[in-house]
Amino acid sequence: MITVIAIVTDGLVYAAWLFVVAIGLTLIFGVMKILNVAHGAFYAFGAYAAATAIGLYFDRGWPVVGGYLAIATAAIAIGLVMGYILERVFLRRVYGRDEVVVVLITYALFLILEDVLILIWGTDGRSAYQPYTEAGSFTVGGLPLSVYDIGLVGFAGLLAIASSLAIKRTTFGRLLTAVIYDRETAAAFGVNVTRVYTVTFLVGAVLGALGGALTAPKISVTPGLGVEVIVLAFAVVAIGGMGSMEGALVGALIVGLFRAGAVHLIPQLELFSIYAVMALVLVFRPQGLFSRAQPRKI
Amino acid sequence: MQGTSIRACLARKVSAALLFTALPIAAVAQTTPAAPAVPPVKLGIVTFLTGPAAGPFGIPGRNSAEIMIEMLNAGKVPAPYATPGLAGAPILPKFVDEAGSSANQVTEFRNLVQRDGMNAVVGYISSGNCLAVAPVAEELKALTVFWDCGTPRIFEEKPLKYVFRATPHATMDNVAAARYVLKKFPDLASFSGINQNYAWGQDSWRDFVAAMKALAPKATVDKELLPKLFAGEFGAEISALLTTNSKVVHSSFWNGDLESFIVQNGARGLPARSTMVYTAGETAMFRLGAKIPDGTIIGARGPHGVMAPDTPLNKWFRGVYEDRFATSPTYPAYHMAQSILGLKSAWDKAAAAKGGQQPSIDEVVKAFEGLEFEGPSAKIRMAIGNGHQGIADIAYGSFRFNKAEGKAEIVDIVRYPAECVNPPANMTSTAWLEAGMPGAKCN
Numbered sequence: 001m002i003t004v005i006a007i008v009t010d011g012l013v014y015a016a017w018l019f020v021v022a023i024g025l026t027l028i029f030g031v032m033k034i035l036n037v038a039h040g041a042f043y044a045f046g047a048y049a050a051a052t053a054i055g056l057y058f059d060r061g062w063p064v065v066g067g068y069l070a071i072a073t074a075a076i077a078i079g080l081v082m083g084y085i086l087e088r089v090f091l092r093r094v095y096g097r098d099e100v101v102v103v104l105i106t107y108a109l110f111l112i113l114e115d116v117l118i119l120i121w122g123t124d125g126r127s128a129y130q131p132y133t134e135a136g137s138f139t140v141g142g143l144p145l146s147v148y149d150i151g152l153v154g155f156a157g158l159l160a161i162a163s164s165l166a167i168k169r170t171t172f173g174r175l176l177t178a179v180i181y182d183r184e185t186a187a188a189f190g191v192n193v194t195r196v197y198t199v200t201f202l203v204g205a206v207l208g209a210l211g212g213a214l215t216a217p218k219i220s221v222t223p224g225l226g227v228e229v230i231v232l233a234f235a236v237v238a239i240g241g242m243g244s245m246e247g248a249l250v251g252a253l254i255v256g257l258f259r260a261g262a263v264h265l266i267p268q269l270e271l272f273s274i275y276a277v278m279a280l281v282l283v284f285r286p287q288g289l290f291s292r293a294q295p296r297k298i
Numbered sequence: 299m300q301g302t303s304i305r306a307c308l309a310r311k312v313s314a315a316l317l318f319t320a321l322p323i324a325a326v327a328q329t330t331p332a333a334p335a336v337p338p339v340k341l342g343i344v345t346f347l348t349g350p351a352a353g354p355f356g357i358p359g360r361n362s363a364e365i366m367i368e369m370l371n372a373g374k375v376p377a378p379y380a381t382p383g384l385a386g387a388p389i390l391p392k393f394v395d396e397a398g399s400s401a402n403q404v405t406e407f408r409n410l411v412q413r414d415g416m417n418a419v420v421g422y423i424s425s426g427n428c429l430a431v432a433p434v435a436e437e438l439k440a441l442t443v444f445w446d447c448g449t450p451r452i453f454e455e456k457p458l459k460y461v462f463r464a465t466p467h468a469t470m471d472n473v474a475a476a477r478y479v480l481k482k483f484p485d486l487a488s489f490s491g492i493n494q495n496y497a498w499g500q501d502s503w504r505d506f507v508a509a510m511k512a513l514a515p516k517a518t519v520d521k522e523l524l525p526k527l528f529a530g531e532f533g534a535e536i537s538a539l540l541t542t543n544s545k546v547v548h549s550s551f552w553n554g555d556l557e558s559f560i561v562q563n564g565a566r567g568l569p570a571r572s573t574m575v576y577t578a579g580e581t582a583m584f585r586l587g588a589k590i591p592d593g594t595i596i597g598a599r600g601p602h603g604v605m606a607p608d609t610p611l612n613k614w615f616r617g618v619y620e621d622r623f624a625t626s627p628t629y630p631a632y633h634m635a636q637s638i639l640g641l642k643s644a645w646d647k648a649a650a651a652k653g654g655q656q657p658s659i660d661e662v663v664k665a666f667e668g669l670e671f672e673g674p675s676a677k678i679r680m681a682i683g684n685g686h687q688g689i690a691d692i693a694y695g696s697f698r699f700n701k702a703e704g705k706a707e708i709v710d711i712v713r714y715p716a717e718c719v720n721p722p723a724n725m726t727s728t729a730w731l732e733a734g735m736p737g738a739k740c741n
Contacts, residue, residue, distance in 0.1 A: 006537035013533050123352035125554050129561045129589065137566055143540055144567045149533060218562055219530045220554035222350035224397070228528055263534035264541075267523050271495075 005141045007260045013149040015256025016156035020214060021229055022236040022248045023163065024207030030180050030243025031200040033099060037106040038086060039208045039233065040226030041113035042079060046209030047225060048121050049078040050216040054128035064134045071131060075213035076206050082113075083205025087198055095197065110226070118223050125222040132217035152214060160249050167245070176200065180243065235278045241288025250289055254281075336656065338390035339383065339645070341367070342410040344421025345445075345634070349397040350528050350554040354581040355423050355630045359446065360393060361623050362631035363420070366638045367391050369618065375639075376614045378672060384642055385649030387656055392416065396423060400430035407431050411440040417659065418443065420637050423630070425449035425497035428463075435461050441659050441666075445637035446630055448599065449497045450505070450727040453683030460659075462666050464640035464678050464688045465633045466720065468498065468550070469505045469727040471577045471599050471692065473719040473735070476509035478595060478694035478712055479546050479575060486514055490521040490544040490572070492535055492559070494551060499524060502550035502577060508731035520544045528555060536563045544572050552578040560586055569594065579697070580604070581628045583706045587699060594697040596708055602629035604708050605693040606675035615674040636673030640680075640688070643671035679716065682723045689716040715739060 025039045053074035057067050086109060094102050135148040167173040178186040179196050187193045211229070219225070236255055240247025255274050262273035269276075281289060343363045346356025367389045369375045373382035383389055392414060394406055403422070410416045418441040422428045428447035435442040435458075442461045444452065448468035452461070480486065491506065493499030503522065510517055520542035523535045536559075539547055547568070551559055560582060563569065569591040576582070580598035583590060598605055603626065606612050615635055619627040627635075644666035648657035651665065667685035671678055676690040695708035718740035721730035730736070 002541050006534070006541060010534035010537050014531065017531065118348055123348055123357055125350070125353040125557065125585075127557065127561075127585065132561065133565050133589070135565075143537060146533075146562075146565050148565070215531070218558065220350075220557035220561075222353060222554040224349040224528070225530065225554075228530065260534045260537075263523070263525075264538050267521070267538070270524075271526050 002142050003264055005143050007257070007264050009140070009143070009145055009150075010263070011253070011257035011260035012153050013256070014259055015252040016153040017211070017215060018232060018236050018255055019156045019249055019252035020152075020159060021208065021211035022233045022240075022252060023159065023245060024204035024211070025233050026237045026240070026243055026245060026248045027163075027207070028201060028204035029237070030245075031176055032091075032095075032197050034091065034106065035099065035103045035242075036204065037103060037230060038109040038113065039106075039204070040230030041110050041117070042082060042205045042208030042226075043212035043215075043229050044117055044223075044226035045078050045082055045113070046075045046212030047216040047219075047221045048117060048126065048212075049074040049209065050213035051126040051128035051221045052121075054130060054217065055126070058128075058130045064130065067131045067134075071213045071216070072210070075210040079206030079209035080202055082209070083202040084198075086205070087201040091201065092194070092197075095194075110230075114223065114226065121223075123223060125220040126216075127220060128216050130217065148217065155214070156252075160245075163245055172196075172199070232274070235274060238288055239278050239281045241285075241291030244288065244290035247288055247290030336383075336387045338388045339418070340414065340416045341389050341391050341641075342394060342407075342414070342416040342419035342421065343391050344394045344396050344403070344406070344410075344419065344427075346397055346423055347393065347395040351423055351552070352397075354553055354556075354585070354628070355446065356396065358581075358628050358631040359423065359634040362619065362627065362634035363391065363393075363638060365618050365622055366635050370638070370642060376611055379611075379639060379642060381646065384645040385654070385656060394421070396421070396427060400424075400426050403427045404430050404434050407434055407440075407442075408438070411438045417441070418641060418662075420445050420634070420641065422447050425501070428452055429497060432458060432461050439659070441662060443637050443641055446633045447498070449501045451497070451501065453687045454726040454728075457684050458686060460663060462640070462644075462680065462686045462688075463683070464637045464671075464673075464680070466600065466689050466692070466716070467687065467727070468502045468577075469721060469731070470689065470716075470719045471550070471597055472502055472505035472548075473509045473731070474692045474694055474714045475548065475575055475577050475595070475597055476506055476513055477714060477719070477740075479510075479548075479573075480513055481712065482573070482595070482696075483545055486517045486545055488518045488520045488542070488544050489546040489548060490519065490523070490539055490542050491548040492521075492523040492525065492532070492539065492551070493549060494527045494555060495524040496527050498552075499527075499550055503548065505727060505731060506548050506550075506577075508728070509735070512731060512734045528553070530554065530558050532559050532562050536566050536568055539563070539568055540566065540571065542572075546575060547572045548575045548577070550577045552581060556582050557586060561589055564589060564591065578629075580708075581630065583697060583708070584626065584628070587704075587706050588701075590697050590699070590706070592696075592698050595694060596697050597692075597694050598629040599692075600629060600632065600675060601691050601693040601713060602632040602675045603627065605695060605711055605713075606632070609672075609674070611672060612674045632673070632675050636675075636678055639673060640666070640669065640671055640678060644669055681716075682721065684723075689720040691716050692719055 028036045050071045053070040057070040132148045137144045236251040240251030258273045262269045345359040346352040371388045420443045423446040425447040444463040450467040450469045493503040575595040577597040579596035648661040648665035669680045678688040693713045695711035698707045
């Protein structure tokens with residue numbers, strides 16, 4: 001019984017983390033058709049910014065609860081700044097170009113930003129564990145669980161609901177949907193596509209940074225952490241369907257639960273399980289679980 | 299970028315050191331006939347300058363190399379290393395980042411030897427990189443000293459001529475860990491392990507299990523977890539360990555993974571159920587401090603750091619390191635120092651046999667085989683691997699956070715002689731462990 005509880009909770013915690021990272025990636029792809037490799041850099045900068053903010057905050061002996069606000073503020077700030085610079089300076093110049101060119105540009109940006117990160121924060125790892133350790137733990141069926149981890153599951157759930165409502169119930173969400181379906185038709189009907197792109201990229205960047213910021217209290221923040229994440233995020237997005245937010249949620253749940261099951265039952269297959277699921281889904285649904293098959297324009 | 303700035307900084311420092319050594323020579327040159335200048339020995343130093351392993355391993359290694367080379371060139375290292383450089387030749391280092399794939403490291407190694415004309419290379423933290431570089435070093439006949447990687451397989455799979463390792467391998471770490479665990483828990487019924495899924499982690503776990511089987515045949519393995527390197531997130535693994543009744547959990551984690559794992563398992567109460575054994579734990583103890591629970595078993599891959607004896611060489615090394623970098627040297631710093639000192643010992647010995655002339659690489663290789671020399675923390679004997687693999691004593695201890703002084707400490711330190719924890723020259727690690735460690739001398 002304790003193993004079942006462990007698989008479910010571990011799977012949900014891992015899925016929550018993956019979803020927060022992957023939703024920004026899939027949003028940018030869905031709207032802008034950009035496979036943004038630089039998303040890993042948003043994650044890494046978010047983690048470093050949060051680690052710095054947490055350090056500054058807790059050094060002053062301020063109450064723990066404000067530390068969580070510091071994480072969110074740092075992520076939003078760094079995501080907005082980076083997203084704005086990247087979109088205005090680089091991506092705006094290549095809208096409409098071949099997707100491969102854009103991927104190469106975001107890949108180059110990712111590599112450059114990895115070095116920029118080292119120039120700013122150096123090579124030493126950074127620790128910002130207080131929000132994680134201070135949150136404490138509780139026990140379910142004999143298994144101690146971290147309050148921070150379960151809070152992360154709650155946050156991911158709220159994010160899923162909020163993003164769904166924002167897409168379906170707000171004016172900007174409807175504009176976004178119009179651009180997702182057909183950019184040219186939306187533009188012909190007067191939608192300011194460039195503005196939609198800018199806002200989408202900023203939101204995606206903030207979500208990527210938030211993913212890193214929420215992870216920072218659990219890990220030793222070191223250079224290179226964006227590389228690991230971007231590969232996993234791509235797996236999640238590929239399973240769910242490129243550009244689908246529901247797909248990102250389901251993809252994250254599948255990967256999270258399969259990985260947790262493998263760790264508990266067949267640990268040797270931990271990594272294999274993630275990519276085996278991806279391969280299996282893509283064999284039967286090459287466009288992913290939630291993507292529509294795209295008609296070819298003539 | 300970091301690598302470039304580090305190189306520039308080192309170039310300045312080495313130039314300054316060379317200038318200081320050159321000034322008195324210049325003064326003498328005014329009154330005596332000019333002697334031909336000794337060309338420098340070009341030394342490639344490969345260590346992680348970026349990436350997750352840079353902070354806890356690569357940078358302490360680089361720092362150690364920086365001061366050792368500077369002090370050797372200036373002739374300021376205490377006896378028996380008080381003569382300048384390598385048999386009088388100044389050392390000219392070139393630092394290379396170890397980050398990237400093993401294939402990339404092989405390319406960089408070829409560049410160091412063939413393009414940059416390095417006389418020797420001291421390099422590699424990652425066991426994967428050591429395994430990849432070793433055959434290339436042999437092919438190029440390039441004198442190579444591995445300074446930190448731990449896999450025992452380097453010299454056990456094939457005899458090597460140009461490759462040396464002055465730091466003991468992982469078998470020693472894990473045999474000593476098993477002996478220490480059983481000293482603390484003589485009736486241990488079961489144990490678990492979590493190690494990184496590559497050469498170092500797999501070899502460490504294999505050796506620990508084999509040593510436990512030899513020393514406590516009734517103890518069984520509960521969980522055997524091998525997450526990928528640099529995973530960072532270990533929630534599921536911690537749950538899996540929490541579902542066992544293991545009194546002891548073995549881990550050879552290092553770098554950011556070690557710190558992340560300690561924090562995550564602490565928050566979920568794993569150390570309250572199981573005593574954690576970190577074979578490379580010393581690198582994290584000053585950074586994490588009170589986050590590490592008291593009683594955690596800590597190794598330092600030798601008698602290094604706070605477990606090092608108070609010898610004049612160690613006092614000097616600690617002193618210059620702390621003065622320069624405002625932090626204590628951890629075991630990677632010791633590993634780098636003893637590797638460079640091993641190279642110097644071999645170089646000086648080969649030169650002495652040649653009447654003080656600079657030796658050829660083959661002569662240095664010959665002098666290095668079976669060499670005995672003093673490291674800052676222990677005597678190193680190149681006793682196994684056909685005289686290419688060093689053995690030394692090792693120490694283990696239990697962590698304690700001294701709240702009164704706000705200081706991380708290691709108590710209950712036990713020192714194991716080299717012959718107690720290393721295989722003899724005529725056996726591989728695996729064969730020795732499977733045979734029940736015959737010939738081990740522990741008293």
